[in-house]
Amino acid sequence: MKGIVFTEFLDLVEHKFGLEMVDTIISQSELESEGIYTAVGTYKFSEMLQLLKNLSTNTNISIDDLLLVYAEHFFSVLKESYPDLMSMYKDPIDMLASIENHIHVEVRKIYPDAELPTFVVEEKTNNSLIMVYKSNRAMHHFGLGLMNKTFEHFNSTASIVLEKIKEDGTEVKFIINKN
Amino acid sequence: MSQDNIDILQRALKREKSARKAAEKILEEKSLELYNTAQKLKEANEKLELLLEEKTSQLQGVFENINDAYLIMDLEGNALKMNDAAIDLFGYDINKEKLNVIDLIYKPDANYAFKSFRELRKKGAFTDYTARIITKDKSIKWVHINASVIYDKKKLPIAAQGIIRDITEAKRTASLIEDQKRKLAKSNDELQEYAHIVSHDLKSPLRSINALVSWIKEDNEGKLDAASLQNFTLIETTLEKMEQLISDVLNYSSIGSEEKEKINVDLEIVVKDLAKILYVPGHVSINILGPLPKVKGYKTKLQQLFQNLISNAIKFIDKDKGCIDIEYKVLKNYYQFSVKDNGMGIDKQYHKKIFKIFHTLNESKNSTGIGLSIVKKIVDLHDGEIWLESEPKVGTTFFFTLKK
Numbered sequence: 037m038k039g040i041v042f043t044e045f046l047d048l049v050e051h052k053f054g055l056e057m058v059d060t061i062i063s064q065s066e067l068e069s070e071g072i073y074t075a076v077g078t079y080k081f082s083e084m085l086q087l088l089k090n091l092s093t094n095t096n097i098s099i100d101d102l103l104l105v106y107a108e109h110f111f112s113v114l115k116e117s118y119p120d121l122m123s124m125y126k127d128p129i130d131m132l133a134s135i136e137n138h139i140h141v142e143v144r145k146i147y148p149d150a151e152l153p154t155f156v157v158e159e160k161t162n163n164s165l166i167m168v169y170k171s172n173r174a175m176h177h178f179g180l181g182l183m184n185k186t187f188e189h190f191n192s193t194a195s196i197v198l199e200k201i202k203e204d205g206t207e208v209k210f211i212i213n214k215n
Numbered sequence: 216m217s218q219d220n221i222d223i224l225q226r227a228l229k230r231e232k233s234a235r236k237a238a239e240k241i242l243e244e245k246s247l248e249l250y251n252t253a254q255k256l257k258e259a260n261e262k263l264e265l266l267l268e269e270k271t272s273q274l275q276g277v278f279e280n281i282n283d284a285y286l287i288m289d290l291e292g293n294a295l296k297m298n299d300a301a302i303d304l305f306g307y308d309i310n311k312e313k314l315n316v317i318d319l320i321y322k323p324d325a326n327y328a329f330k331s332f333r334e335l336r337k338k339g340a341f342t343d344y345t346a347r348i349i350t351k352d353k354s355i356k357w358v359h360i361n362a363s364v365i366y367d368k369k370k371l372p373i374a375a376q377g378i379i380r381d382i383t384e385a386k387r388t389a390s391l392i393e394d395q396k397r398k399l400a401k402s403n404d405e406l407q408e409y410a411h412i413v414s415h416d417l418k419s420p421l422r423s424i425n426a427l428v429s430w431i432k433e434d435n436e437g438k439l440d441a442a443s444l445q446n447f448t449l450i451e452t453t454l455e456k457m458e459q460l461i462s463d464v465l466n467y468s469s470i471g472s473e474e475k476e477k478i479n480v481d482l483e484i485v486v487k488d489l490a491k492i493l494y495v496p497g498h499v500s501i502n503i504l505g506p507l508p509k510v511k512g513y514k515t516k517l518q519q520l521f522q523n524l525i526s527n528a529i530k531f532i533d534k535d536k537g538c539i540d541i542e543y544k545v546l547k548n549y550y551q552f553s554v555k556d557n558g559m560g561i562d563k564q565y566h567k568k569i570f571k572i573f574h575t576l577n578e579s580k581n582s583t584g585i586g587l588s589i590v591k592k593i594v595d596l597h598d599g600e601i602w603l604e605s606e607p608k609v610g611t612t613f614f615f616t617l618k619k
Contacts, residue, residue: 044233059223062230072230074238076245 037084038147039077040113045084046073049091058095061090072210078149081173107181113195118142127188129165129214132183133157153179155210163214174205182211239246284379287365290336290372292316304358304381306351321347322585325597335375339364345382359387375574414461421461425454463585466519467592469517474553480514486521486541493522499529499537507543508550510617520593521554523586524613528556531611549599549616560607570601 050058062071065086069079092099121142125131131139135155141152153171153201160166169176176198187194193215201207227229278285279547284301288294294307294314307314320328324346331344340363347355362377432439473530483506490501510517521541528539540555561569570591594601598618605611 055227056220056223059226068231070233072233072237073243074234076238076241 037079037081038075038077038150039073039079041110042073042079042084042087043075044110044113045106046071048106052105053091053095057091057094060094061087064090064094074160091172102185103175103177104181107178108185110178111182111185111189122189126190128192128194129160129163129186129212131186131190132167132212133160133165135167155179158209165210167210167212168201169208169210170206172206174206176208176210179210183210187214217391226588246595281378284381285376286316287374287376288316291373292332295374301379304350304356305348319348319350321349323347335362335364339372341457356381357383407468410464414465414468417461418458418522421454421458425451428454460585467585467589477511477513479509480512480517481509482517482521485514485518489518489522489525493525493529495529496537499532499534499539501525501539502541504540504542507552508542508545510550510597510619512617513593516593516596520590520615523590526555527586527613528554528558528611531558532556533559546616549618551614553612553614555610555612557610560609561603561605561611562607563605566603566605 047184049061049147065083067073067083067086069083073079088099088102095102097161104121118121122131124157125134132155136157140152143152153169153173153175156168156170158168169179180196180198183196184195195215196209199209199211201209261569277597278298281298282300284304285298286294286301287296292315294316296311297309302308305319307318327344327346330396331341334341340361342361344360344362346358348358349355359380359382360377362375364372365374365376367373378442408474427448428527432444432447446617483503486503486507490503495501525539525541529537534557538557541552542555543550543552569587571588594615594617599616601615603611603613
């Protein structure tokens with residue numbers, strides 16, 4: 037998993053819960069990296085899982101909700117770092133529909149070894165989109181958070197329904213309807 | 216600040232420092248990697264440029280050095296590029312004036328030209344286009360053209376190129392040769408006819424002399440002494456020989472005429488029949504070793520060929536028991552025959568001469584010196600060769616080949 041996901045995560049934890057919480061979840065986890073992360077490095081996904089689990093235990097917030105909040109924070113990071121990419125889109129549905137064919141292509145230019153989820157578009161109209169998320173990381177709520185923020189970015193809202201195709205969350209259908 | 220808080224801060228600081236160092240290391244490695252990649256790309260690029268330069272210079276060399284005219288035109292026929300040879304041939308210089316290849320077409324060949332042009336568009340090339348063109352100074356030239364379409368990266372036709380050879384001179388030479396051949400054939404025919412007529416005309420005074428001699432002999436029976444009678448006999452022999460000579464000349468001049476088509480000739484039958492017709496003295500035996508093949512040729516000529524060689528062999532046998540062996544072997548494109556005798560043999564110095572007309576080594580009443588010339592002529596007629604091996608006093612073998 038790319039280092040930027042860890043550094044931004046720990047920044048958010050520090051911002052929301054303080055440096056002590058950062059210190060706590062790092063010391064509670066068994067980390068090969070010893071909690072030393074840089075945006076340009078690459079680390080094991082299991083480290084993120086441990087950090088999330090320990091944060092969830094210490095705060096009594098579900099992992100899904102943590103991911104949702106984290107995704108919303110991460111969207112602003114992306115917006116700041118890649119304004120050109122954002123400005124290419126005029127519509128949230130168009131932008132979400134092009135994750136696979138455009139945004140992930142751009143990601144691979146910077147991080148050739150990134151392990152990305154797939155988003156397959158099943159149906160698309162001007163105001164609705166049905167996509168299937170597939171990833172063995174089961175981070176569908178991270179996706180949901182990014183989607184929420186995408187609509188917000190374009191000054192609109194949407195109702196997004198998640199249907200788990202697989203119980204473990206590695207395959208999830210997103211049914212998006214613009215309001 | 217509590218000790219706990221200080222510890223937390225210190226740990227955080229330590230992580231940050233380590234992270235910075237790790238990041239710096241990663242970035243350094245990335246830079247090096249990038250530098251190396253850039254270096255490799257640069258090298259590859261230089262190599263490619265060199266290769267391109269080389270190819271361009273090669274092409275330029277071909278363009279300038281070929282002896283034939285070379286022309287590139289667009290799909291409408293407008294000349295885009297031409298070498299010096301093309302400028303010389305057409306008389307137009309596209310650096311100074313426009314040229315469309317349609318201007319070069321010689322009217323009577325226009326249909327053929329447009330048909331070939333369509334073929335070029337359709338199939339991408341044509342070869343061996345041969346027609347006339349009209350040059351700037353209105354002279355007409357024969358050209359041979361191979362052309363092909365030039366395509367761009369997307370396989371779309373963008374132009375066409377052609378190599379044009381001036382064959383005006385070759386055409387003229389060919390027609391000259393054709394003319395000469397016709398003239399030669401005609402004069403050959405005339406010569407043959409002439410020989411024929413002369414031979415006939417020569418024979419009739421001979422017959423008159425012969426008749427006169429026999430009348431004189433009859434009229435003066437009992438009055439002539441032995442010496443005169445001897446002389447009369449000599450006159451008759453000489454007349455006979457003269458007659459034979461004329462017949463042979465007639466024969467020789469008629470080879471190459473008469474039979475028009477070559478047919479399959481079974482030489483086994485030809486030679487067996489010959490052995491029956493020919494006068495073969497009792498002490499001479501003719502042995503045909505193995506059945507002879509069938510060849511494509513002129514039957515009566517092949518018969519004459521064997522007849523002359525066999526009678527030649529019989530004539531020169533000086534042994535008590537004469538032996539003539541006829542055999543053949545198969546070569547790649549030819550059959551090689553041999554006629555071997557155990558006669559008096561021929562000295563090496565005469566091996567070439569004997570095939571020339573009127574050349575005889577032995578003054579005898581049966582020998583006119585034409586027989587082997589006829590043999591040679593017949594072998595030539597069948598695209599073969601003739602030669603001999605001989606040892607004086609032991610015997611002679613004539614070899615000849617006939618095309619399969």
